[in-house]
Amino acid sequence: MCMKNIDRIKLKDRELILIGTAHISKKSIELVNETIKKEAPDVVGVELCQNRYNTLTDKKKWQNTKIIEIIKEGKAYLLLTNLILSIFQKKLGSKLDVLPGAEMIAAIKQAKKQNAKITMLDRDIQITLKRAWAKAKFREKAKIFYGLFEGLIITEEVDEKLIEEMKAKDMMTHMIDELGRQMPDAKKVLIDERDIYIANKILETKGKKIIAVVGAGHVAGIKKHLKKKQDIKCLEETPKKSKLLKTLNYAIPAIVIGLILAGFVFGKSIDVGISMLLYWFLINGCLTAFAVMFALPHPLTIISVFIAAPFTSLNPTIGAGIIGGYVEAKMRGPKVKDFENLNQLITVSGFWKNGISRILLIVVFANIGSSIATFIALPYLISLL
Incomplete structure (x- = not known):
């Protein structure tokens, strides 16, 4: 078991085991399965919102959704952005024979096997994207789309070793710091706000032993915000037009x-x-x-x-x-x-x-x-x- 990607944290009379994963890594799936099996937690929390969970687990419902309904609801821009992100991850994942979100699904399956309670820790993806788009400056929006499309056309080979290097905390911290420098408003919504949200969801979770499966890039921020409970209602609001x-x-x-x-x-x-x-x-x-x-x-x-x-x-x-x-x-x-x-x-x-x-x-x-x-x-x- 790779202990460097696991943090054990005492929350008064409870124990939190924080697992930092790469979202397209076979080793992350193995780490999640082994840890849940060994630790036998009361609760397993995953970095998913209910909508993303439904999309991953109930694909027929998603497949049969008519695109015309999405257009009527004004979700075309959000869906396009979500699609580009998904393709980028699947492009990397296809090289490693791993689907995006596989480690989260593995955590849920293993938790069910052991009769552990399952809880969704992340904020709704639609709220996150709307807040990020509303707060990002025009230059940041352009950078986001450029980066996403650049990701679609990359030709360099991606192997398991590179993914594991990306998962390393020091490299992940460097990447987040760079995101903060290049796109501070977008980073605040995509990373910082979600760190606060996930940390507070963990604090609200009842159970003596809790395992939280999150992306490695969120670990440092989550640990920081576990020290004090905050009101997260404001983070669930969609921004109104100025x-x-x-x-x-x-x-x-x-x-x-x-x-x-x-x-x-x-x-x-x-x-x-x-x-x-x-x-x-x-x-x-x-x-x-x-x-x-x-x-x-x-x-x-x-x-x-x-x-x-x-x-x-x-x-x-x-x-x-x-x-x-x-x-x-x-x-x-x-x-x-x-x-x-x-x-x-x-x-x-x-x-x-x-x-x-x-x-x-x-x-x-x-x-x-x-x-x-x-x-x-x-x-x-x-x-x-």
Whole structure:
């Protein structure tokens, strides 16, 4: 048993055994199984939230989820980010014949064998991603996506030895420190907040002997926050849009509508207002349709975003991407089970071959194209007055 990845901590009259793992390591699975079997704990806690646990253990339910429901619920960006992370881990895991999260599933199975109570320690993944995205600056968001896509196209070989080196505490600490330097706001949500959350979940867990299975990168932070219980309700809240952003969401459409009305009322002739409407429709429709074409959609999807973009740009409650994604899903009708075919998604080009990921790209490209078109159209409208 590799003792250097195990920490024994006294919590008053209770004992906590903290196991730091690599998420795609065979040795981590062996370590988890051996430790739980030997220690016979009352409770086994795993670094999973209920949603991630359900996804890992009830794959049929996830596979049969219709992508159109995800688009309606506004989860396309979150799902795309989650997908890229999953592919990156599976790409590494495929080289080692280990699936991501295998050590967590191993911990759950071993706990069930020994009739130990099982508890989920992590915060809901949707809340974590929403908080990270909301708090990260634009530069940090760009770095995150660059890093994720870079991970998809890596060609260097990854072996068990490298994974074990990554799991070593000194290297993991260095990586986290680097993340904090490059992306401090994202690190706070992805690492620091979850350290606090997991530590407090452990403190709330009842049992004389507790085993907690967590990623090696969280061990140091969890140990630090085990010293004092904290209120974690604020960490479970999804961030609300800032007042400035809310104001802009309504102010920009109001400005556009005001300019067009001014064209009809104060223009030299009615032709000014008509010209402004024409500019608005053509610039918005053409640029959004052009952006969507990069996702190689169904022809009706291109037509739908061309027609919808001039209207959705004036409506803060719906984006052109939702319309485009909805039409694409209706025309080709894929389900989330397409994600299981990861052979298509090991490379960046695979995103255009898979029906699900292509829909997500359509949503993203349409919204980006529509936003750019709005800011390009404004100077043209002003120039016509």
